[in-house]
Amino acid sequence: MAELRLFGRSAAPGVAKGVVAVLEAARPQRRRGVGAPAEEASALHRALAGALAEVEALAAKATGEAADMLGFQVAMLSDEELIRPALEGVGAGQSAPAAWEAAMAVEIAGYRAAGDDHFAARTADLEDIRDRVLGHLEPQAADFAVPAGAVVVAADLPISRFLAIDWAQGGAIVLAGGSPASHVAMLARARGVPMIVGLDRAAEIAAGREALVDAAAGEVVLDPTEATRAVFAARADEEKRASGLNAAFRMGPAVTRDGTRITLTLNASSADELEGLDPAICDGIGLVRTELLFDGPGALPDEEAQHEAYRRIVAWADGRPVTIRTLDAGGDKPIAGVTEDGESNPFLGLRGIRLSLRRPDLFLTQLRALARAAAHGDVRVMLPMVTVPAELEAARRLMETALAGLARDGLAARRPRLGIMIEVPAAAIAIDQFDADFFSIGSNDLTQYVTAAGRDIGSVAELADPLNPAVLRLIASVARHGRETGREVCLCGDAGGDPRAIGPLLRAGLRSLSVAASAVGAAKQAIAAIDLRDGAP
Amino acid sequence: MRDSPATEQATDSAELVNAVGLHARPSVKLTQLAKTFACRVEIALSADGPWVDAKSPVKVMRVKAPCGAVLHVRASGPGAAAAAQALMALVRGGFGEPSHEPADLSHG
Numbered sequence: 001m002a003e004l005r006l007f008g009r010s011a012a013p014g015v016a017k018g019v020v021a022v023l024e025a026a027r028p029q030r031r032r033g034v035g036a037p038a039e040e041a042s043a044l045h046r047a048l049a050g051a052l053a054e055v056e057a058l059a060a061k062a063t064g065e066a067a068d069m070l071g072f073q074v075a076m077l078s079d080e081e082l083i084r085p086a087l088e089g090v091g092a093g094q095s096a097p098a099a100w101e102a103a104m105a106v107e108i109a110g111y112r113a114a115g116d117d118h119f120a121a122r123t124a125d126l127e128d129i130r131d132r133v134l135g136h137l138e139p140q141a142a143d144f145a146v147p148a149g150a151v152v153v154a155a156d157l158p159i160s161r162f163l164a165i166d167w168a169q170g171g172a173i174v175l176a177g178g179s180p181a182s183h184v185a186m187l188a189r190a191r192g193v194p195m196i197v198g199l200d201r202a203a204e205i206a207a208g209r210e211a212l213v214d215a216a217a218g219e220v221v222l223d224p225t226e227a228t229r230a231v232f233a234a235r236a237d238e239e240k241r242a243s244g245l246n247a248a249f250r251m252g253p254a255v256t257r258d259g260t261r262i263t264l265t266l267n268a269s270s271a272d273e274l275e276g277l278d279p280a281i282c283d284g285i286g287l288v289r290t291e292l293l294f295d296g297p298g299a300l301p302d303e304e305a306q307h308e309a310y311r312r313i314v315a316w317a318d319g320r321p322v323t324i325r326t327l328d329a330g331g332d333k334p335i336a337g338v339t340e341d342g343e344s345n346p347f348l349g350l351r352g353i354r355l356s357l358r359r360p361d362l363f364l365t366q367l368r369a370l371a372r373a374a375a376h377g378d379v380r381v382m383l384p385m386v387t388v389p390a391e392l393e394a395a396r397r398l399m400e401t402a403l404a405g406l407a408r409d410g411l412a413a414r415r416p417r418l419g420i421m422i423e424v425p426a427a428a429i430a431i432d433q434f435d436a437d438f439f440s441i442g443s444n445d446l447t448q449y450v451t452a453a454g455r456d457i458g459s460v461a462e463l464a465d466p467l468n469p470a471v472l473r474l475i476a477s478v479a480r481h482g483r484e485t486g487r488e489v490c491l492c493g494d495a496g497g498d499p500r501a502i503g504p505l506l507r508a509g510l511r512s513l514s515v516a517a518s519a520v521g522a523a524k525q526a527i528a529a530i531d532l533r534d535g536a537p
Numbered sequence: 538m539r540d541s542p543a544t545e546q547a548t549d550s551a552e553l554v555n556a557v558g559l560h561a562r563p564s565v566k567l568t569q570l571a572k573t574f575a576c577r578v579e580i581a582l583s584a585d586g587p588w589v590d591a592k593s594p595v596k597v598m599r600v601k602a603p604c605g606a607v608l609h610v611r612a613s614g615p616g617a618a619a620a621a622q623a624l625m626a627l628v629r630g631g632f633g634e635p636s637h638e639p640a641d642l643s644h645g
Contacts, residue, residue, distance in 0.1 A: 068562065071565060072561045072562065072564075072565055072594075075564075075565045075568065075569075075594040076594055076595055076598075078594075079593050079594050079595045079596075080593075081590075081593045081595040081596055082595045107595075107599075110599060110601075111598075111601070114601040119560065119598075119601050122560070122561055122598075125561070300556065300557050300560075302555045302556060302557055302560075302562065302563070302631065302632065302633075303555065303556075303631060303633065304631070304632065304633040305562065361556050361604070362556060365555075365556045
């Protein structure tokens with residue numbers, strides 16, 4: 001069989017080799033006829049009990065947001081009311097699966113029709129519950145277990161399925177849909193499971209075929225030739241070697257050849273992702289993306305949930321500074337119930353701070369949670385996509401409102417330092433107009449706005465180069481302004497963790513970079529090779 | 538029985554102040570709290586009903602009460618007054634009362 005190469009987007013890096021296991025999204029075929037109502041009813045009860053036991057077992061092992069989401073499913077599955085409508089259907093002569101599906105369709109439609117996006121967002125949980133119970137009613141499909149080390153191919157992967165798979169033996173995830181910003185992608189990165197999303201022609205991949213995955217490149221090769229196998233084996237070896245080499249640099253401070261100390265912080269999305277990492281490898285967290293909190297299958301997080309999520313990250317940092325970015329939805333990060341649908345150009349639309357200021361309900365809740373988290377450590381709050389000073393001032397006023405409200409409610413809080421992201425060229429060029437406590441350069445967006453080339457558009461991706469002289473001049477100007485006014489300037493885009501970009505960025509005047517945890521070793525190694533003295537090569 | 542003069546009765550109401558309303562996490566907290574009382578506890582979006590069992594997460598989710606809605610509670614039976622008071626305190630506090638949270642819900 002000829003080798004087939006397919007491409008998608010990287011959601012979690014890594015090289016893997018395995019046999020394809022396809023998780024069917026389609027409902028299994030009905031085999032059984034309809035039994036007597038009493039038999040169908042007891043089948044339904046058994047299926048519900050089986051599903052409940054499964055979810056309880058998953059919930060017992062889960063932590064953080066996953067535990068919360070599974071806790072909701074446990075509560076729903078424990079409620080007799082959940083199957084009452086289905087039991088009525090069974091009483092009227094329907095089969096258990098048909099009655100269950102029909103009843104859940106009504107339940108799900110009710111959530112969707114609520115006219116409230118928070119409830120509509122919960123339909124994913126109900127679908128998960130529906131499918132799990134159906135699996136118990138029709139075991140020929142659901143009992144399908146993913147073999148250890150398999151390359152799991154699916155339309156999308158619910159978190160509960162991800163947690164049920166044993167990843168200790170390797171394996172990878174390849175999805176036709178999905179998003180790198182999804183909760184599953186975050187878990188995959190945290191567990192080191194290579195993952196690709198948005199793969200074209202994923203539906204053509206048949207179970208049992210041999211697959212090679214290079215998730216960083218977004219590449220899947222089916223039925224590889226000997227030559228391709230050798231290439232992938234070399235990549236896997238290189239990955240192993242690089243991670244070993246990086247490990248040596250990982251624990252030390254980030255210092256250039258001439259002895260200049262560079263502040264190296266981490267980009268993170270949740271405390272789950274940081275679990276098991278030693279905070280001593282970094283100087284704190286330079287970017288906490290809060291989108292994942294809002295993009296789970298379930299609820300938009302309330303103040304309590306956000307406070308707890310931020311507090312856990314602050315606790316992990318153990319006294320080191322933690323810079324948390326307020327919700328940066330929109331652009332390539334749509335969030336159900338928050339962002340606008342159907343914008344003709346989302347990257348130039350209602351995103352970041354623009355969206356937060358339009359949704360003071362959501363924004364105030366987040367600012368309250370952040371001010372409360374600041375009582376636990378050195379929390380700094382960073383506003384994304386700021387274009388004009390008025391946006392910073394409006395956010396500052398809302399922060400005052402949040403602090404006053406917290407004082408009234410008798411909740412412990414502290415005023416966090418308030419900084420802005422520099423990613424819109426207007427802000428980078430007129431940097432002296434912004435009275436922010438600190439600046440953080442978002443090099444991904446700054447680059448694509450300066451070069452007018454989308455990083456997600458393959459045909460122009462080459463133009464979206466963070467080392468373009470225009471981008472570097474803007475970065476140098478922001479760094480200079482920071483030095484002259486005593487404000488810290490950090491860079492938290494992908495370029496900060498790219499060994500080839502680190503030299504030019506430091507020479508542009510940056511002394512603070514925030515990178516993915518997996519890039520720390522390589523970044524420190526690259527920094528150590530750089531000599532910042534005048535005239536040094 | 539529960540309508541006899543001897544039965545303890547209580548009603549109360551409170552506005553949903555948390556941004557997401559009576560959503561998944563708050564629903565779980567509300568039902569778990571309601572289940573700690575032996576009396577019958579019901580909630581509604583209007584003082585005239587329709588009333589739903591506050592101990593059933595499925596039913597409570599079906600109410601789909603958004604932020605800003607006024608939630609009514611009525612309880613009847615032993616401990617009715619305490620139940621109504623505790624539920625409304627949970628609502629007024631934006632469901633942030635840690636003393637009523639089981640450990641596994643305090644993380645997210």
